[in-house]
Amino acid sequence: QVKLxxxxxxxxxxxxxxxxxxxxxxxxxxxxxxGWFRQAPGKxxxxxxxxxxxxxxxxxxxxxxxxxxxxxxxxKNTVYLQMNxxxxxxxxxxxxxxxxxxxLGVEPSWYDYWGQGTQVTVSS
Numbered sequence: 218q219v220k221l222x223x224x225x226x227x228x229x230x231x232x233x234x235x236x237x238x239x240x241x242x243x244x245x246x247x248x249x250x251x252g253w254f255r256q257a258p259g260k261x262x263x264x265x266x267x268x269x270x271x272x273x274x275x276x277x278x279x280x281x282x283x284x285x286x287x288x289x290x291x292x293k294n295t296v297y298l299q300m301n302x303x304x305x306x307x308x309x310x311x312x313x314x315x316x317x318x319x320x321l322g323v324e325p326s327w328y329d330y331w332g333q334g335t336q337v338t339v340s341s
Contacts, residue, residue: 219242219243219245219329220241220243221239221330221332222242222333223312223332223333223335224335225238226337227337227338228339228340229339229340230340231305231339231340232302232303234299234301234303235303237311237313237337238296238297239295239332240293240294241294241295248318249316249317250267250268250315250318250322251267251268251287251289251315252264252321252323253267253287253296253313253314254311254312254314255309260309262325264278265277265298265311266286266298268321269319269320270319270320272288276323284300284301285301296313298311300337303337305340307339311334311335311337312333313332314328314330314331315329317329
């Protein structure tokens with residue numbers, strides 16, 4: 218079992234930045250691909266960014282490409298999402314997810330473990 222805990226959410230003005238962290242504990246190893254998803258009120262959970270097990274490959278949703286950066290520190294069992302140039306439409310609960318395997322995926326069903334989420338609110 219793997220436990221994921223997100224942190225770093227909050228309220229920020231449009232154009233600002235936030236850095237989300239996701240700390241993994243339990244049955245952890247570096248053999249996990251990781252992803253960030255978000256869910257706004259009344260909308261489905263959507264893929265934001267993913268990174269493979271060793272950080273060599275990453276993928277982003279078109280809506281965040283060039284503004285968000287996903288990274289990982291396997292020594293600390295932590296994944297990060299640096300969010301710059303935030304827009305009001307980025308407002309959502311952001312979730313960290315882990316897939317036991319080397320390859321990242323873009324569908325929520327790909328991932329085996331989920332965190333509780335952290336709220337990000339971007340004011341205009």
